[in-house]
Amino acid sequence: xxxxxNVYRVLALVVGVLLVVGSLGSLMKYLLTEGSTLQQLGExxxxxxxxxxxxxxxxxxxxxxxxxxxxxxxPQLGLMLIAGLIPGLIFWVEHxxxxxxxxxxxxxxxx
Numbered sequence: 098x099x100x101x102x103n104v105y106r107v108l109a110l111v112v113g114v115l116l117v118v119g120s121l122g123s124l125m126k127y128l129l130t131e132g133s134t135l136q137q138l139g140e141x142x143x144x145x146x147x148x149x150x151x152x153x154x155x156x157x158x159x160x161x162x163x164x165x166x167x168x169x170x171x172p173q174l175g176l177m178l179i180a181g182l183i184p185g186l187i188f189w190v191e192h193x194x195x196x197x198x199x200x201x202x203x204x205x206x207x208x
Contacts, residue, residue, distance in 0.1 A: 108156040109191035115149040120184045
């Protein structure tokens with residue numbers, strides 16, 4: 098079970114970083130002057146959204162399995178899933194999940 102916990106933590110951080118980078122790329126693409134270097138960089142960062150999508154799907158499955166094993170409620174699972182869609186929120190949620198797992202289910206959260 099330790100493996101699932103560690104996979105969740107890594108996926109949460111990767112999804113969070115991709116979400117922040119993708120959001121910054123979109124802001125550069127749509128808010129900066131057309132043809133500028135940073136605007137073009139924003140266009141090239143569009144691939145980040147595809148990576149985020151694929152990795153987010155894996156994150157959803159792992160979060161679901163982890164929530165099932167911890168016997169958490171649907172709202173807790175919902176918060177875990179929504180956090181992967183709002184830039185920055187996943188870092189706070191990942192921290193809260195780790196703290197809660199270590200308190201309530203130490204057998205699931207051995208690191």
